[in-house]
Amino acid sequence: xxxxxxxxxxxxxxxxxxxxxxxxxxxxxxxxxxxxxxxxxxxxxxxxxxxxxxxxxxxxxxxxxxxxxxxxxxxxxxxxxxxxxxxxxxxxxxxxxxxxxxxxxxxxxxxxxxxxxxxxxxxxxxxxxxxxxxxxxxxxxxxxxxxxxxxxxxxxxxxxxxxxxxxxxxxxxxxxxxxxxxxxxxxxxxxxxxxxxxxxxxxxxxxxxxxxxxxxxxxxxxxxxxxxxxxxxxxxxxxxxxxxxxxxxxxxxxxxxxxxxxxxxxxxxxxxxxxxxxxxxxxxxxxxxxxxxxxxxxxxxxxxxxxxxxxxxxxxxxxxxxxxxxxxxxxxxxxxxxxxxxxxxxxxxxxxxxxxx
Amino acid sequence: xxxxxxxxxxxxxxxxxxxxxxxxxxxxxxxxxxxxxxxxxxxxxxxxxxxxxxxxxxxxxxxxxxxxxxxxxxxxxxxxxxxxxxxxxxxxxxxxxxxxxxxxxxxxxxxxxxxxxxxxxxxxxxxxxxxxxxxxxxxxxxxxxxxxxxxxxxxxxxxxxxxxxxxxxxxxxxxxxxxxxxxxxxxxxxxxxxxxxxxxxxxxxxxxxxxxxxxxxxxxxxxxxxxxxxxxxxxxxxxxxxxxxxxxxxxxxxxxxxxxxxxxxxxxxxxxxxxxxxxxxxxxxxxxxxxxxxxxxxxxxxxxxxxxxxxxxxxxxxxxxxxxxxxxxxxxxxxxxxxxxxxxxxxxxxxxxxxxx
Numbered sequence: 001x002x003x004x005x006x007x008x009x010x011x012x013x014x015x016x017x018x019x020x021x022x023x024x025x026x027x028x029x030x031x032x033x034x035x036x037x038x039x040x041x042x043x044x045x046x047x048x049x050x051x052x053x054x055x056x057x058x059x060x061x062x063x064x065x066x067x068x069x070x071x072x073x074x075x076x077x078x079x080x081x082x083x084x085x086x087x088x089x090x091x092x093x094x095x096x097x098x099x100x101x102x103x104x105x106x107x108x109x110x111x112x113x114x115x116x117x118x119x120x121x122x123x124x125x126x127x128x129x130x131x132x133x134x135x136x137x138x139x140x141x142x143x144x145x146x147x148x149x150x151x152x153x154x155x156x157x158x159x160x161x162x163x164x165x166x167x168x169x170x171x172x173x174x175x176x177x178x179x180x181x182x183x184x185x186x187x188x189x190x191x192x193x194x195x196x197x198x199x200x201x202x203x204x205x206x207x208x209x210x211x212x213x214x215x216x217x218x219x220x221x222x223x224x225x226x227x228x229x230x231x232x233x234x235x236x237x238x239x240x241x242x243x244x245x246x247x248x249x250x251x252x253x254x255x256x257x258x259x260x261x262x263x264x265x266x267x268x269x270x271x272x273x274x275x276x277x278x279x280x281x282x283x284x285x286x287x288x289x290x291x292x293x294x295x296x297x298x299x300x301x302x303x304x305x306x307x308x309x310x311x312x313x314x315x316x317x318x319x320x321x322x323x324x325x326x327x328x329x330x331x332x333x334x335x336x337x338x339x340x341x342x343x344x345x346x347x348x349x350x351x352x353x354x355x356x357x
Numbered sequence: 358x359x360x361x362x363x364x365x366x367x368x369x370x371x372x373x374x375x376x377x378x379x380x381x382x383x384x385x386x387x388x389x390x391x392x393x394x395x396x397x398x399x400x401x402x403x404x405x406x407x408x409x410x411x412x413x414x415x416x417x418x419x420x421x422x423x424x425x426x427x428x429x430x431x432x433x434x435x436x437x438x439x440x441x442x443x444x445x446x447x448x449x450x451x452x453x454x455x456x457x458x459x460x461x462x463x464x465x466x467x468x469x470x471x472x473x474x475x476x477x478x479x480x481x482x483x484x485x486x487x488x489x490x491x492x493x494x495x496x497x498x499x500x501x502x503x504x505x506x507x508x509x510x511x512x513x514x515x516x517x518x519x520x521x522x523x524x525x526x527x528x529x530x531x532x533x534x535x536x537x538x539x540x541x542x543x544x545x546x547x548x549x550x551x552x553x554x555x556x557x558x559x560x561x562x563x564x565x566x567x568x569x570x571x572x573x574x575x576x577x578x579x580x581x582x583x584x585x586x587x588x589x590x591x592x593x594x595x596x597x598x599x600x601x602x603x604x605x606x607x608x609x610x611x612x613x614x615x616x617x618x619x620x621x622x623x624x625x626x627x628x629x630x631x632x633x634x635x636x637x638x639x640x641x642x643x644x645x646x647x648x649x650x651x652x653x654x655x656x657x658x659x660x661x662x663x664x665x666x667x668x669x670x671x672x673x674x675x676x677x678x679x680x681x682x683x684x685x686x687x688x689x690x691x692x693x694x695x696x697x698x699x700x701x702x703x704x705x706x707x708x709x710x711x712x713x714x
Contacts (some may be wrong), residue, residue, distance in 0.1 A: 265630040
């Protein structure tokens with residue numbers, strides 16, 4: 001099968017052996033798989049993965065120096081159920097999503113970060129049959145593919161402990177920052193103040209529910225918050241994830257601010273603890289989501305409680321994934337690009353609202 | 358009057374003009390004033406104060422390049438009430454403590470961090486009469502002088518949100534770490550695991566209520582916690598405050614750990630956010646206490662609910678403050694040294710339990 005392989009720090013298209021379902025597995029045909037910022041990070045910063053593995057055990061069996069197929073934001077059609085799948089709630093032909101964990105024997109494999117099992121940048125892949133959720137309500141495959149990144153946004157909002165009456169400041173409107181804006185708006189939080197360098201993404205943030213959106217080079221986000229509010233308890237969502245941003249937030253935030261760190265900064269970063277101390281800042285790092293949040297996100301998309309279509313800006317075939325990675329370096333060009341194995345190789349814009357499947 | 362003055366990064370004894378009480382002030386004679394680690398920090402790291410002032414407004418009117426008299430852990434006898442003090446709850450001859458803030462006209466002056474008003478390393482000083490609390494129960498002046506640092510410990514424990522059933526890990530057993538141990542023990546938290554390089558302070562930590570105390574060079578604190586518990590939710594109290602310790606805690610802590618940052622690291626510090634993200638660490642910076650916590654601390658000491666005597670290891674006259682600052686660089690030599698204006702200059706050990714006043 002065709003797959004986009006991460007090899008020695010670059011994306012290359014290649015032919016791989018067909019995956020063979022083991023106990024508890026579903027063999028599925030990928031219909032779409034979003035390209036995640038963390039995939040771009042992983043390709044660039046593979047050397048930090050060893051640090052993470054040592055500290056956490058996460059990704060311990062994954063060697064980024066060897067070939068791997070990324071892709072953990074997939075939606076797929078079930079082709080075949082493997083052995084030991086009696087009683088699972090899915091059948092051949094179902095369109096499904098799942099949390100990206102493959103149970104392989106006694107091992108939990110993070111899908112998309114494994115040398116042994118392909119992620120969603122491939123024609124076919126293996127999923128844990130018991131973890132698959134059928135896509136309901138005839139929801140199209142493109143919106144369904146946003147379940148995973150939107151679940152990250154929901155988890156960030158949940159983990160922040162924001163309450164009605166608090167103000168929300170979203171620093172950075174990439175896919176995660178925008179997902180956070182969507183969930184904050186769905187919860188009626190006001191004001192939602194967002195900052196972002198890219199005009200296109202600023203427009204999207206406003207469309208998705210931010211009440212005030214600023215270019216931080218023209219008006220710092222905390223100034224914008226003081227202009228429109230300045231009184232409420234502040235929850236800051238840091239969704240940039242580059243060195244220096246954390247220190248800037250700590251320096252600029254009001255006393256007692258809570259900062260939810262959703263941006264994944266792969267490099268060591270420097271802060272001034274004394275500033276944090278005097279203001280009694282709270283920093284909450286957030287990661288992923290739980291299975292309940294994942295299922296809740298799929299339901300919210302399928303029922304129309306949140307609209308993810310504006311986030312989907314392009315699609316690309318497997319042979320074009322390398323180009324799409326390059327294109328995503330420009331925040332003005334795209335927000336979420338979907339890899340669709342049956343699409344032409346070239347990266348093609350989608351008009352915001354994809355057709356039903 | 359005689360005072361220990363911070364001048365150009367050094368402590369020098371000098372004669373200063375007598376303070377004159379303004380509206381709302383009490384003129385008091387200092388009986389004892391603890392030397393705080395933050396005073397040692399301030400002397401060494403005055404250049405960072407501008408950063409803090411810019412980010413927070415705290416200390417904005419304070420220029421550490423000019424002379425100042427530190428000392429914010431004082432207990433004092435009221436000599437005279439100034440104008441506009443009708444109805445205050447104190448009278449001449451009362452032994453009092455107060456939160457270290459002087460109301461001077463429209464200004465709030467942080468006592469001990471001002472070029473205009475002397476702190477407690479002086480024979481006499483001005484306090485906000487309405488903020489003074491008489492020391493109750495005939496409590497001796499030495500124990501009463503521990504109100505302020507013990508209030509810092511209480512605030513750290515309160516701010517951490519620790520609950521019965523959680524495990525507490527105290528990293529560093531200086532005065533603040535030990536104060537935290539005292540309050541955790543008073544709240545019945547178990548286990549309390551503490552780490553500290555100095556044998557003397559390890560002995561004190563155990564005496565004050567820590568269940569397990571380790572030398573981190575022999576057994577890392579998280580290993581000690583896993584040995585005796587390993588199951589409970591973990592709250593870590595970082596009470597060291599040197600560069601690198603935060604990253605070590607984040608790297609070693611279990612997933613979902615909450616870290617209360619009570620150590621005041623004056624220098625920029627480097628962390629690896631990715632490790633924090635994957636473990637969803639929470640970092641809560643804490644600073645000071647509120648007036649209710651301050652009063653609660655005095656009451657707890659006066660009623661014998663907590664015992665602070667073991668923390669008091671020496672006293673020194675005003676002319677010996679410079680030597681005491683040097684001595685406090687050795688964690689084995691002392692824990693809390695009290696400046697007593699009527700004591701001989703030489704730093705003298707106190708046997709742990711001071712006599713009544």
